[in-house]
Every structure is written in structure tokens, then in C-alpha cells.
Amino acid sequence: MSSFSQAALPGVELRPGKPPILRADAAGDAPGWAAKHRYALRAVVTEHRSVLVRGLGLRDPAGTAAVFQQLGSGLMTDEEAFAVRRSYSAGVYSSSAWPANQPMCMHHEHSYRLEFPGLMLFACLRAPTQGGATGVADSQAVLDALPGELVERFERDGWLLTRTYNDEIGASLTEAFGTADRAAIENYCRANAIEYDWQPGGELRTRQRRSAVVRHPVTRQRCWFNQIAFLNQWTLDPEVREYLVEVYGPDALPFNTHFGNGDPISQDIVHLLNTIYETNTAREPWHAGDLLLVDNIRTAHSREPYEGPREVLVAMTDPVRLTDCSPTVKVITG
Secondary structure: OOOHHHOOOOOEEOOOOOOOEEEOOOOOOHHHHHHHHHHHHHHHHHHHOEEEEEOOOOOOHHHHHHHHHHHOOOEOOOOOOOOOOOEEEOOEEEOOOOOOOOOEEEEOOOOOOOEEEEEEEEEEEEOOOEEOOOOEEEHHHHHHHOOHHHHHHHHHHOEEEEEEOOOOOOOOHHHHHOOOOHHHHHHHHHHOOOEEEEOOOOOEEEEEEEOOEEEOOOOOOEEEOOOOOOOOHHHOOHHHHHHHHHHHOOOOOOEEEEEOOOOEOOHHHHHHHHHHHHHOEEOOOOOOOOEEEEEOOOEEEEEOOEEOOOEEEEEEEEEEEHHHHOOOOOOOOO
16 A cells, blocks of 8 residues: 555544535545545545545546546446436446435445445535435444334344336336346346246346345444335335336335335334434535545435436445345345
């Protein structure tokens, strides 16, 4: 590790209700600044779980991609996506396409996969006129706030994600798997512990059981790590949910979550999860040029409703295998 890459950072601002904030002076060379402070920045994330870097002046996808590449250890491909993203370059994406007036509640990116990013990178090229913050929540604090009996059940049974792919809602089959070839999709599902079933109309339904609580592979902290609330029907706007149930039926929603044994998760439980997330949320409005680094296992993130244009680029890096996180349940094998 060179002395160049160990350059000291200015102090991190810590204020209640806000993520850690670091003021940067990149002098017009954001990729150079990122290279110079790579290890120091990652140390800040290790200590504080996330950090918002302000002052880099990120303005375009190419310059942002160069910063992402300096900070990550290999940018990951977005697989099994639940919503459409625009791809700018290898491993650099837009934020998920989601209605601006609807929140994306707290979740851990790709926590339904067997391999997921350990570090999330976000960059704001255009800030909305109102709202649109990427909130963060300490997953250990969320775990500690949950009722013990509920945690015990999720640790025992895990959680189950069910999906029915279509071309109207969320990512299509091709967008999620990168191919429309049935044999290739089936091979992927078998290799990734996903049960699958082709419907008479050609739609694909899948089921994947995952651990709801894991241990961070480095710190060994127990973390609430899943998308139980975000991908559950009760988090949807009531009108949207009613429409989806009417069109697709209660058992064929584009996505839904259950207890790992298949039992439904009640509206009260989903409400409780989202309330605890909100209690533990830290948020800071985006400024154009901002960079946000998030430990994806120790920190959940969200996207709040917004008005006006919003352009946020995303990269996923530092891949982690579920098996490295002491999972508490065995996954379903296809």
C-alpha cells in the first residue's frame, strides 16, 4: 500500500439524524482524489458504516465511473434485478426505475442472492428539487429494536422471496437474467438455489429462501439483512397493491415475501419493520456532485419520494458470499 493511497482525510462530521459527512476538495480531479484517499475512505466506512462525501463535483457518467473504479474492488454486474436500471458502462448503473412519488423502503441490495455487494457506491449528478434522499439505517440497531420472538422466528425459518416475471411490472425475465433462453435461466436457478416453475402462459415463477440475519464477514456483527419489508405486498401503496392483486391474483404478484416456511407475513409485521427502519434512518438531501459509500451488510438504504429531475448513479462492489456470513438457515435447492 503506497503512501499516496494512505493520504489523510479531513474530519468527518457526525450529527444526529444525518449520515457521516466528509467535505472534500478534489481540485477538479475527483478520480485522483478517490485514488489518493481510497483506503482512508474505506476505513471511515468500516468505522461509521457509511459516509457522504461532498465537494467532489461529480457531473458526468464517465468521471463518476472512474471514481467508482478507484474505490471498489471490481464492479459487479446487476443480476436478478427487481426493477429496470440503465447501464452506463460495465458495472455502472442508474438508480432503479421506480415511480418518483413512491418510496423505496429500506433494504439491503441483492440480499436475496447467494452473492451480493459488500459495498454500495452512489453518486448524484442531478439533485431533485424536493425529497429524493438516499436514507441509511444501521442494521444492527434495527435488529436490536425488533421483538425477540420475531427475530427468533426469522432466524429459524429465514425469509422467502417469490417472484412472477412479466413484461409489465418490474424487471422482465431478460432484464433479470440477461437472457430469454429457458435452459440458461434454469441452469442459473439451479446454481443459485432458486426453485422455478414455468406457467402455462410462459411466465416464470421462482422461490428462494434466504437468511434474514447474518454476521458481517469482517466485524462478525449480527445484522438484520434482507428485503422482507421492501418486497412485501403490504409496503406497496394500497391502490397499487389492489391493482396488482386484481390483475395478477394474490398468489402471482410480481414479487412478495413470506416467512421461510411459506407462511404469510402480516401487514402488522411489515408496518412494524418499516416503523423501526424509520426510527433508525439518517438522511441528508442530495447535492449535485455528492458521493455516498454504504456498507451494504451493516447498513440498509432507501430512496424517498421526490419532485423534479433526479440522476443518481450506482455501483456495487466488494462481492460477498452468503456462506461467508454464517447464515442461519439452509437455502432451498432447486
